[in-house]
Amino acid sequence: MSVVNRKLVISNTVFVGIASVVAMLINLFVLPLFVKNLGAGIYGIWIVSGIILGYLGLLDFGFAQGLTRYVADARVKKDYDRLSGTVISGSILLLCMGLMVGTIIIVFRTQIVDFFEIEAAHRHTASALLLVTGLFSIISWPQRITGIILQATLRIKEQSILNAVTNILSSVVMLLLVYRSVDIVSISIIRGFLGIVLWIPSLVMVLKYVPEIRWNLLLFSFSRIREMSSFSLGMFYAALLSMLTVRLDNLVIGKMISMTAVVYYAVASKLFNFMEQWTRIIGTTLIPTVYNLSAAADKDRITKLVFHGVKYRTMINVPLAFLCIIVSPSFIRIWMGLEYVQYAIWSQIFLLVPILVPLGIMPNIVKGMGKVRTVNVFVTIRVFINVLISISLVSRFGIGGPILGTVVSVTLFGDIVLFPYYCKMIDIEWKKTLGTYLRIITTNLPLLAVGYLIVNSYPPQNWWSLIVTCFIILSAAILINLIAFMGKREKQDVYLILESLGLSGMLPRKRTM
Numbered sequence: 001m002s003v004v005n006r007k008l009v010i011s012n013t014v015f016v017g018i019a020s021v022v023a024m025l026i027n028l029f030v031l032p033l034f035v036k037n038l039g040a041g042i043y044g045i046w047i048v049s050g051i052i053l054g055y056l057g058l059l060d061f062g063f064a065q066g067l068t069r070y071v072a073d074a075r076v077k078k079d080y081d082r083l084s085g086t087v088i089s090g091s092i093l094l095l096c097m098g099l100m101v102g103t104i105i106i107v108f109r110t111q112i113v114d115f116f117e118i119e120a121a122h123r124h125t126a127s128a129l130l131l132v133t134g135l136f137s138i139i140s141w142p143q144r145i146t147g148i149i150l151q152a153t154l155r156i157k158e159q160s161i162l163n164a165v166t167n168i169l170s171s172v173v174m175l176l177l178v179y180r181s182v183d184i185v186s187i188s189i190i191r192g193f194l195g196i197v198l199w200i201p202s203l204v205m206v207l208k209y210v211p212e213i214r215w216n217l218l219l220f221s222f223s224r225i226r227e228m229s230s231f232s233l234g235m236f237y238a239a240l241l242s243m244l245t246v247r248l249d250n251l252v253i254g255k256m257i258s259m260t261a262v263v264y265y266a267v268a269s270k271l272f273n274f275m276e277q278w279t280r281i282i283g284t285t286l287i288p289t290v291y292n293l294s295a296a297a298d299k300d301r302i303t304k305l306v307f308h309g310v311k312y313r314t315m316i317n318v319p320l321a322f323l324c325i326i327v328s329p330s331f332i333r334i335w336m337g338l339e340y341v342q343y344a345i346w347s348q349i350f351l352l353v354p355i356l357v358p359l360g361i362m363p364n365i366v367k368g369m370g371k372v373r374t375v376n377v378f379v380t381i382r383v384f385i386n387v388l389i390s391i392s393l394v395s396r397f398g399i400g401g402p403i404l405g406t407v408v409s410v411t412l413f414g415d416i417v418l419f420p421y422y423c424k425m426i427d428i429e430w431k432k433t434l435g436t437y438l439r440i441i442t443t444n445l446p447l448l449a450v451g452y453l454i455v456n457s458y459p460p461q462n463w464w465s466l467i468v469t470c471f472i473i474l475s476a477a478i479l480i481n482l483i484a485f486m487g488k489r490e491k492q493d494v495y496l497i498l499e500s501l502g503l504s505g506m507l508p509r510k511r512t513m
Contacts, residue, residue, distance in 0.1 A: 024274060030175055031270070032336055035263060037181045041119055044259030045126045046184055047250055047266060048116060049133055067145075070227065071152035075212075082224075084214040089224040091145045092217070098141025105134030116254045128185045136192035143195075146202040155209050162205065166198040248387060249402035256394050265399040267336055268343040268350065271324040275317065275354035303428050306365060310433050314358040314440045315485060319477035321354040322448040323470060330460045330469075346400045352407055358437060359415040362422040371425060378418055385409040436485075443484050447477050 034043045067090040074083035105112075109130035118126050150159040173194060177187045206213070249269075253261050324331075328351065329344035363375045386409035393401030415422075423430035451473045460466035 024277060028270075028335070030171070030178060031263075031266060033175065033178050035336075037178055038184065040260045040263040041122055041258075042125070042184055043266075044254065044262035045118065045122060045129065047262050048254050048259070049126070049129050049188075067148045068152045070224075071149060072154075075153055075210075080212040080214075083212055084216070085219045085221050085224050087145065087149065087213050088215070088217060088219040089221050090148070091142055092220050093225060094144055095142040098138045101141065102134040102136075102138035105130055105137065109134070117256075117258050119259070122259070125183070125185065129188055132185060132188045132192065136188075136195070139192075139196060143199045146199070146206045149206050149210055149213070150202065153210055155205070158205055158209070159202070162198075162202050165201075166195075169198065170194060249390065249406070252390055252394055252402055253399055256391075257398065261399055264340070264343055265402070267332060267340050268346040268399060268403065270335075271328055271331065271347055272350040272353065275321055275324065275351065302365065302426070306362065306423070306428055307433050307436075309361045309365075310359055311436050311440075311485070313361060314437050315481050317354050317358045318441055318444050319447065319474065319481065321351050322444055322451065323473050323477070325351045326448065326451040326455050326473065327460070327466060327470060330455065330466055334460065334463060334466055343399065346403050349400070349407060350403045353410050355441065356410050357415050359419040359434070362415060362419050366422050366425055374425065375422075378413065382409045382413040385413060440481070440485060443480060444477060447473070447480065451476075 031043065034046070067086065070086050071083060071090075074080070074086055109127050112130060113123055113126045116126075147159060149155075170191060173190065174187065177190065182190075250262050250265060253265050325348045328347040329341055332344050332347065333341045363379070366372075367375050386405045388405070389408055390402040390405030393404055395401070397404065419434060420430045423433075455469060460469050
């Protein structure tokens, strides 16, 4: 079996990106409609409910990542007995964890509601929503196994198509239900059943593409779980830290201010979340790729993956972040209305983070190679600084307190500071990569200045003018970056992107592999 090549990595990333963008565009219309039809307080409850489920989702103790790594390792080494044992053991473990999470949510839902500043009129709704969430989590947990298998076997394109269909249908259903002013408990029930139905194709795909797995419950083995435990617990802690880095903000705001303030934060963080989604897109394809390369002991390709991954991520992140900073006030005004424009300054400050973290590929690669503990120590310090600043400033700056906490902690103890150390850990040269990162930022700075002046002088008045403005600025950024940084390798990768989209006829055909 061919382990990994550039075409596969690029193709996977492209399809994950397309799937995510489509879902994000649909979800863009949910928030204003939700606030208008159901109220800001109800939307705040919906957000917090999802975040609680996300935190309790960490109770898999990292075994999802451990399963991904060990499934990939067994598949690469063609050890199909071990592959089957790992999958069966992991499936049963996920079912048990789903039962545990569902029980916790159901039993302690009253205490969870009491923890937050929720209006008396909405407390029963919040409790009922948590009950439904707990029941469906019991079912959704074992469903994770199909996504784990598809990722581990680098069937990410196929999984992305499934995810795209699932996310689009789920978002469309959500939009229609909110438009009809259906209560959030009913929305949660309908989305839960829809998730079960939409999961079936992924199971069919696993059976088709990974026929080596023997679905025999007798293959369950505690030794498989023990084998994964050390790595999995490290990844669990890493996932917990990742959730705390940003998702804690909503909990702090919901506890110390109000559910309505959670909506204000959702507005201010919308463009930041869009940028964060791009980061997750890269991680979705990067981590399974590293697992496969590590299993094959391919150090040379890992080295190339670091340099080109950082370069491409910077070439994407920096222009997009600059664009979002430029149009943020106009975007919020057109999207939510004039009364929300006051939060645009916090949106712009938040968008400094995506500029600072393109080097975040490196800790992901270090974790993918099994060196989780060191990364976790540094991220723990960063999260501690973040939480301390967020809680200290929330009473003075409102929703801006947690945003400032994130920006300051990432600046002082983020990837740009730690990148050289991570590179040395796996014996990779870092100066060339860091220099390229800084040159891309410097090259794009004039775009930020000129674009900001133009948009301030001629602000977009509607969606069409905003889209045209974004297209012009982004086209200029792409042209600048292509001229300044596009070499032979990058031209080859552009061809691979077009080929993965079925548009290879736009360029002369060249052999790249």
